[in-house]
């Protein structure tokens with residue numbers, strides 16, 4: 001067995017880390033407080049090729065391996081979780097379907113500028129009455145005059161007011177339930193496509209969030225992203241694996257940033273004549289975190305390696321996402337206890353980590369749903385063994 005990164009991957013990590021320390025960390029507070037999209041940092045990342053890490057070179061991408069892309073997300077989240085979430089949206093769900101199913105013309109019009117950072121893409125699954133349960137999607141796409149007409153409203157859409165294009169999940173065959181869902185490309189400026197209500201979110205700030213409304217939005221046949229209608233959900237599996245591992249590594253970074261802050265505080269803060277780091281109950285928090293964090297990171301990179309080497313790993317990616325995100329909740333909670341009353345002050349970065357950690361619970365699968373699926377998979381395996 002070999003648990004080490006390649007020399008190239010280590011070098012890549014150092015480069016990203018340097019960039020994050022110099023350019024992103026100093027801006028983290030401002031990005032969080034304003035919830036404004038940092039376009040200059042976006043262009044900086046695009047200029048270095050980071051928005052096209054996984055995309056083909058012929059469209060301006062880097063064709064990096066999955067592990068390298070995960071190193072990137074992990075390092076970026078050390079600087080700003082909001083920016084890391086925005087970048088992950090653009091590079092994973094926001095461009096995946098266009099890159100996989102778009103015609104050459106669509107790729108030139110949408111994917112190439114997305115990799116250059118001049119166009120922003122997002123994904124539209126969620127609706128008022130349907131989040132985890134995609135079977136509840138009511139947005140409708142109907143065939144008309146050789147194309148499709150889309151009607152519906154999506155909520156909780158990252159980049160809603162800024163996106164230049166989006167991939168929309170819509171029902172093309174209501175009688176087929178979840179097997180009647182399909183993805184469509186909709187571009188800014190298409191008549192009937194508009195931005196709805198803004199959502200002011202508590203964490204992962206820096207990419208504005210809101211509703212997108214589709215009223216008789218007409219798109220040509222080539223905007224159906226897939227081999228045919230009805231295969232939408234099947235296509236999400238591959239990219240969801242990457243989304244889950246990415247989320248796990250965001251969780252690892254938020255947790256370690258919080259505990260680093262807590263460690264510096266514990267070494268400095270005195271109570272009853274000693275630094276609080278001298279007390280066993282305070283030390284225990286760091287021992288527990290060390291073990292949990294290491295385990296979470298190993299699960300995440302193992303899952304990344306499984307994706308990279310083409311091994312089936314849907315469950316391993318779910319395990320990594322669930323474990324790392326729960327570890328992160330615990331880490332930010334324990335770190336806040338170390339800081340005592342100061343953890344409640346907006347002056348300390350810790351309050352940002354506390355808020356950021358919460359959003360990880362929902363993207364890539366709520367844990368109640370993941371536990372249900374994983375528990376059932378475990379029991380099925382057990383039953384097969386007899």
Ligand SMILES: Cc1cc2nc3c(=O)[nH]c(=O)nc-3n(C[C@H](O)[C@H](O)[C@H](O)COP(=O)(O)OP(=O)(O)OC[C@H]3O[C@@H](n4cnc5c(N)ncnc54)[C@H](O)[C@@H]3O)c2cc1C
Nearest residue numbers: 123124125126130131132133156157158359362366368369
């Ligand atoms: C910061 C952020 C960014 C987001 N960006 C996007 C985006 O760009 N595009 C997009 O489409 N969506 C986006 N979302 C929405 C996100 O995908 C949903 O929040 C997620 O799918 C969960 O859906 P929900 O919030 O409606 O919760 P629900 O699915 O309604 O779940 C509510 C509760 O019920 C539980 N539950 C549901 N089903 C079961 C079950 N079978 N068994 C046990 N418990 C169950 C859940 O675990 C949860 O505890 C974003 C959300 C956040 C917070």
